[in-house]
Each structure stands twice: as C-alpha cells, then as structure tokens.
Amino acid sequence: MEKLSTNVSRTIQTKLVLPPDTNHLGSIFGGKVLAYIDEIAAITAMKHSGRAVVTASIDKVDFLSSAKVGDVLTLEGFVIYTGRTSMEVYVKVECEHIQTRTKSLTTTSLLTMVAIDENGKPVPVPGVIPETEREQELYHEASERRKMLVR
Template structure:
C-alpha cells in the first residue's frame, strides 16, 4: 500500500446557509455545522483510504465566530496522519459573506475515522507522507492528539502514553 500525501485527500466543501439551517438568531445551527463537517471529513477519509470510513471520534469543537444566514460555509478537510486502520482529519471552517468578500475563520476540529470493509471490519489504510512544514507539524502532533483521545476514552492508561508522559506522570 503506497503512502499518500495530504493534498491527495484534500476536500473543500461549500454550502450556502439557508433559513432552514439557522437558529432564532439567524446563525447557522451548531448541529448543522457538525453534520457538514462530518460529511467533508468522511469524503476526505474515503479519498485517502479508497474505503468506506466511519466516524470514530470528534475532538472539541469550539464555535469562535457565528456563521450568518446567507453566508457561504467553507469547510476544508485534510488527512493529517494515518494509523493502522484510522485516520486523523483536520477541519478548518470559514464563513464568507459573498457580497462584501469578507471571510472569517469560524472554527477548527480534528475528526477520527476508521476505514471498514464490506463486513464493517476495520481495514488497513495507506500511510500519510507530509510534504510541507505545516503538514509535518500536523503529522507530528497527531500522535499526541491520538494518545490524549485514547486516554480520555479510557482505552489507554496515562503512563502508556509515550508522547504525553511529561503531562501525566511526575518525574
């Protein structure tokens, strides 16, 4: 299985915020945004793995800027690292007010997906080969983020987290 670069899975999704997508303040509902982010990340994961992927986890998602009705939501998803059967995918979300051309970053998040076969069993995924300094930084940080996810989920003991020991285990 040949490694793939992050740009091979890059997914950019655009969606116009319509009245049915908004809350009482005419802002995009958070659940609707999470839904769109999940779709963009799934497309990205499937492009990387050439398999069906399922959501395994969603890291903290903070909504720093509201997205208004009529804005264009731009979601960029890119694989940062692949593990045996799982993929970490970074998502960056912007809101663009088309008439003014103003574009603001709304939020970012990391999603984890697992590639599965036709029997819903996990299958191996290609490795990621970073090409840029930014891609390499995201790749390097992915192991720490993964270990933290596993600790928080109770699937790893803090003293087993080789990348995080300094945070959890006193010297």
C-alpha cells in the same frame, strides 16, 4: 503499505447558509456545521483509504465565529495522520460574508475515521505524507496525541 500525500485526501466543499439552517438569532446551528464537518471528513477519509469509513470520534471542535443567512461556508478537510485502520482528519470551516467580501475562520475540528471492509470490519490504511509546514505541524501534534493515548 504505501504512504499518500495529504493532497490525495484534500476535499473542499462550499455551502450556502439558508434560513432553515439557522437559529432564532439568525446564526447557523452548530449541529448543522457538525453535520457538514462529519460529511467532509468521511469523504476525505474515503479518498485517502479507498474504502468505506465510519466516524470513530469527533475529537475536537472549536467554534470560533458564527455565520449568518446568506453567508458562504467553505469547508476544507484532509487526513493529517493515520494509525493501522484509523485516520485523523482535520477540517476547517471559513465563512465569507458576500456583501463585504470579508472572510473569517468559523470552526476547526479533528475527527477520527476508520476504514472498513464490506463486512464492517476495520482494514489497514495507507500512511500520510504531510507536505506544507501547517500539515507537518498537524501531523506532529497528532503523533504526540497518539503517544499520550498509548501510555
């Protein structure tokens, strides 16, 4: 099966933090951010595989800073590694404080998505070709994690 560039799967979404998205401290709910991450990971994996996908696991989530009402979130996701039917997706979330125009990294995450057929059975996916130095680093880290799981 052919390999695809990370650019095939790259997906970017922008979200506005609204009052119903926040807790009593005015910060966005972590669960809301997780829902955004899961959605972009699914879209990313569908673009890579050309199939419907399911979330197999949310492997890692690091909440690094918060976002407040009126802030703009930019989510970026791309497939960094594949197995036979699974895809590891990297998602980062940045926050822009509109009034100050400052940006900060709020969340990074790794998810495993599995491509499925019309009967819900896993199907093979293309490999991935990392292009940038950061993508190559993420690919190598994913490869090392996979080796640890196989042992």
